[in-house]
Amino acid sequence: MDSRAKELVTIGDKLFAKKQQWDSLNQEVAENIYPMRADFTQSFTLGDDFSADLMDSYPVQARETLGNTIAALLRQGDWFAVKTGLDEIDEDPANARWLEYATNHFRRLVYDRRANFVRSTNEADHDWVAFGNPVLSVEESPDRSHFLFRTWHPKECAWMLNQVGKIDHNQRNMPMTARNMKLRWPKTLHKDVVQAAEKDPSKEFRVRHIVLPFEEIYGDDKAKRRQYKANPFCSLYIDCDHQEVLGEGPLPVFNYIIPRWRTVSSFPQAFSPAAINSLPDVRMLQSLARILLEQGEKAVDAPMFARGEIFRDAVNRYAGGLTYVDLEADQKIQDAIFTEQPSSGLSFGMEMKQDVRNLIAEAFLLNKIMLPPQQKTAFETQARLEEYRRAILPFTGPIESEYHLPLLDVAFQMAVRNNAFKIDEMPKALSEADVTFTFEGPLNTAEGRQNVQAFQESLQIVAGAAQIDKTVATLIDWQKATKDAVRGTQAPADWFNDEQTQQDAADQQNTVDGLTQAAAALKGGADVGSSVADASLKLQQAGMIQQPSVAA
Template identity: 30%
Template sequence: MSMQVEDILGRHKRLKDARRTWESHWQELAEVMLPRRADFTTQQMPGQRRQEHIYDGTPMLARRGLASAIDGLLKPKTAKWFKIKAQDEDLAEDEEVKRWLEGAEERLYRAIYNRRARFIQRSGEVDDDLVTFGTGALFIGEAKDLDRLLFKSFHLRDVILVENADGEIDTVYISMKLTARQAASKWGEAALGDAVKEALSSKESEKQFPFLWCVAPRKDRDRGRRDSENMPFASIVIDVTAEKEIEKSGFHEFPFAVPRWDTTSGEVYGRSPGMIALPDANTLQQMGKTLLVAGHKAVDPPLLVGDDSVFGTPKTFPGGITTFDMQAARDLGRIPIEPLQTGSNLPLGREMQNDTRDQIWAAFFRNVLQLPVDAPRMTATEVLERKEEFIRTIGPVFGRLESDYLAAVVERSFMILLRAGAFPEPPEALRGREIQFDYASPVEQARKQIEAAGAARSVELMGPFVQADPSIMDNFDGDAIARDTPDIFGMPSKWIRPEAAVAELREARQQAQQVEALPEEARAGADVVQKLAQAAGAGQT
């Protein structure tokens, strides 16, 4: 075993041991919110039922609702949620540059949502982990045939994260279990350890073996070389059984998006809305069980039977006949069988149950995500106030996710496509210049619409002053407002004419107005001059 392999395996074991507390916490969360992931501390068979102890599905529904909201608010498939712009403001207004960047956006969008890239499926799994456990891990890479992007998600149970000095995740360990056949197909039989090779040769190719994949910054590399072993991030795969390195390569960029819902100083893993809801979720399961028993008792109550007053056991099944002693009935003054009154209060139990459900929904932001920000019969001021409340509550969380989640996906995907030659040659003005990515999610759109509404309210407020002095409107740059409209309302920028075309249109309109203002004789002469000029121009061509 090489020193490097020994170091990787040893460090992974120490990190794994250090996070046992997290795993027990995640197990408890998964059992009531995400049962298919409930195997952090217990081993479950594929296909095994995992909801035997669930008496109320509210925690799972609340988790699903917030995960769906993340997908719809951060990365909706029905809308472009990112834009590529030149970092230099003057360059960003260049029409040729803008057209190239818009074309690059379109190609990048299609590549991310390529059916075979599986972004929708894998990012959805990460969203579930994020709202339940507070941390997710998404790999952004290339398919084996190098003709498309490839996204992979991983069970948090198998992922170990390490921060650098700046608090950024820069090292990931991933435990994998592959069959001997899968390992041979992925890395080649010659690279594998003896135990895996033996399984292949003895017809046990479906036997599983553990492997460890480590991605970390490469400390020693030749920056002048561009091969896989000198890239900024090292990638090493180890056959754990044989303690043998079976693959060594690298990445140009850190290949993982590791979103964390909320972080605490000194903690690597994030905290989630699920953790806030966990006490109520556990209480709700106990309430559900108790009310289920109470409901059974109310519908099919236990019986009170007088001693020696009934012959045999009471027949409580449908159509059953129970024989009782008539003398005992006369002595008691009633039939000697009656339901036992337990004094249960089902309405109170249901009220407490609903209160607990509301607490869980609130932890998963349902009260915010379902704000009727555009409900009918609302004034413009009410709509604006609702949107502002929405942004104040959910904005900070989604801002972090844009930075740690969307940015990693888009920037890594763009660089992969750029190196693969998936974009046409950029304009000369753009070569060697910096670009930036802006995220046009519905949350960001709401922010911009609040700004636009603020501008409209300012103009409305100044209405009386403008009537007295129309020159006040000279303070507003109408062209700037018009050109910001596509960003504010998600309109394609190609619907806006280039500035040069607008200038030509205005000049032509001004000339036409000047001709209209001339006397009739002068106007006829101007028309003749214009026609002669057009004819001269045609003769030159």
């Protein structure tokens, strides 16, 4: 038994015990809006009908629509770019070209078909919408040839916050069979696991992966500090059943990404406003759907009442059915059997159901996530886009800052550590700056196009005013305005020359202009000289001026 393993397992058990109520809440949320994830407090078996207890699928469809919107709205095309966040550095042509190279190369790494990025983020998107708290990780493949993005079930993980409110300690349960444990850690297994691997290889043991700051476990161990070489985090795999460390190693970054949508007070777990706000309406909708289904069945196939002394058995109303009755000679069958009249409240119930659906749609932003239709004028279009931006920003803002940015940042740091970029070609200004990411979605693209429109409108205004006052053109720095407008069109960075090239071109143009002006001056002087000479000759011939004397 390892004392370090025992201590970490005890800490983890307490963390998992504290989050049981959160898991119970997520179980109820999942049962109503995400049936395929409703295994927080229970286990699924192959072939289970996930939505067997639901009477109306609208809440599930609402969650599905909003979950799919994240990728469609925020991760289409070239949706991110590597930047420093400092305009004076990012806009320098040499820096911009290297950042564009880094962006394109990093994008290829992220979207490598082996990296599993699309599948992992799609699963995490729906956890974000349903529970407000997905769990992802960025790892290297076993052969270290590509990234490996993974999404984990929130019930399997328990985490802690540091003093600045960031998650830097995570424990993840990962039950493993004895066979797989022997393949992965053949030298550090407990004898019981080795024996099970030989006699019962499918037997499972409790294994836990723990990532935490190095200082928390080896803060006073100088030998470990030299071994870890200033890596700030430690990764350990622990056999919880026998409380032994199976494997450990250093980590340059905290490779778990645990974005949180809406946090409450000091709880380390987060919540989904869409799910929590709609939960009462979802429960009501299921009750209404059950009642209306029953009333609808009665309206289509109404219950019947019959006299027991006349009908021998039940009334056989199926096609071709035969029912024996004992009627008197003057008695009619209509007098012996009655049909229940359908309820008059069915239409009212349908109105209530539609009203509840509208509330659920509003909670899941279904009335806000669609882009506004194209307007007749550019001003109307811009006004509608601004309105749309204000409506959708509370949803998209946290995704970019809490989800996309940490995910890409961790992957980029790991790529730099693995020498995936041409660091030797990086300009000095970039090597001294921190790297961040900017995101290019429909909203940001529309914002960039504003510079293009502003440039065009400014050019028209100044051109008109210059006809009255030519000095108006000097009010605007046209070189900077042109650069900003071209950047607003999403032009590639290699279209821009660096400062030295621009200066050389300007000097060359000034030289050409000077030579042109000198040639024009010489030509003008020659013309003047020729004209003066011709005039002097004609005046001499007329005798109006004397010819110059010739010295002897």
